[in-house]
Amino acid sequence: MKMDSNKMRKELERRLEHPNRSFSYDKKNDQLRIENKETGKGITISLPGIVGKWEEQKEKAIDAVVYYVEEGLQAMSEELQLQGHEKRIFPVIRSTSFPTAQDGVELLHDEHTAETRIYYALDLDKTYRLIDEKLVEKEGWNRDRIKEIALFNVRSLSTEMKADQVAGNTFYFLNKNDGYDASRILNVSFLKEMEQKLNGSMAVAVPHQDVLIIADIQNDTGYDILAQMTMSFFASGRVPITALSFLFEEGELEPIFILGKNKKKD
Template sequence: MKMDSKKMKNELEKRLTNSNRTFSFDRKKDELRIENKQTGKGITISLPGIIAKWEVQKEKAIDEVVYYVEEGLQAMDGDVQLSGKEKNIFPVIRSTSFPSESEEDVPFLFDEHTAETRIYYALDLGTTYRLIDLQLMQKEGWIPERIKETALFNVRSLSTDMKSDQVAGNMFYFLNKNDGYDASRILNESFIKGMERKMNGSMAIAVPHQDVLIIADIMNDTGYDILAELTMSFFTSGRVPITALSFLYENGELEPIFILGQNRKK
């Protein structure tokens, strides 16, 4: 069966139909929006990306979207509170193209991180999470510094066990706990510094999507090529893609590296 936007739209509407929801389709942008009738809050999903995943994963791609939309709408409907949930506040890494405000035009709390990435802050709700915005902060009288300090403290409590693989004389380390905060471990300074001490060559880091962190000990040019292929592969398969670029880690700084065959540029 050939999947197109009309078929995908119909399939998603069928699975997400609820008496308390409305659907609207923007043909020009190829986007489907699902809204709560009472609150007007909702989620907009871009269909081309889902169709591309469907070509590879079939029904699993649709199941995944339905799950995250259901969880996201449920999180919006609930009365979310920060107070008493301090241990559930975490930083999340997103691309610089990620929206800076909610669909209700409320600015998210975020910090610039690298030329490719930003740090947002999330309240973990169990099976989903809500990005922290200014409205939620003001409602409870929290200041940005309190949220940032709490989030960075909590990310240091997450497991940093890694799997490793040696290829062509280069060592690659993978962190993939699937807890939504794998990429966030890049903000655990003591962990990153500890990994730096293990390096024999150049240290490179990649966060292709939110559920993986790659650290590479690069000993030769082939290592850069392998890292580029790995990062692109993860980037195209992740639920929440971040960046297909890798970073050199030097003197506590992350510098994007552009890898073209045997050539690499900072």
């Protein structure tokens, strides 16, 4: 069977149908939004990315989206509380195209790089909710407190990595599937420790939410491999972030554009 956005939309609507839900389709951006009729809160999903995953994973791709939406809508119906749940506050990385507001309420966020932005989330075991200004105000907290707690918590996460050598270059992968793999890019002390261990140039990539790649680049081929690898991960991720990589130098992340065997720092 040939899958397209229209067929995918109908299949998702069928599987997510519920008396308390409404569906709306944004034809221009090819996005499907699923909302709770009572609260008006919902989730918007991009159909082309899911169709692409369906080509490789078939029903597993649809199962994953249905699970993600069900858990997300359930989490949105719960009353959130920050006080007493400090250990559940984490930073999450998103692309700069990700919305800065949700259902008309500003999401707590900070600028990161030209390609990425930092948001803050309250972990709910199987999913998490992005923290918005309304929740912060209700609890009487402030942005700095949440940022400090989130960055402290991300430093407590495992940084164990798997390594793979290709054409004289070493690639390290962190993939714990805890929702915060890409967030480890904010653990600067960890990045600096890795920098000390590497022999060549250090490149870092967060193509999607569930992976962090660190590359020990020894030759031009290494840049080509990293570019192909990052694009592949970006295309297959549930929450894509950026297909660009970064050079890590003197504690700073600089986006790099890789064209064939040429590399250009932005």
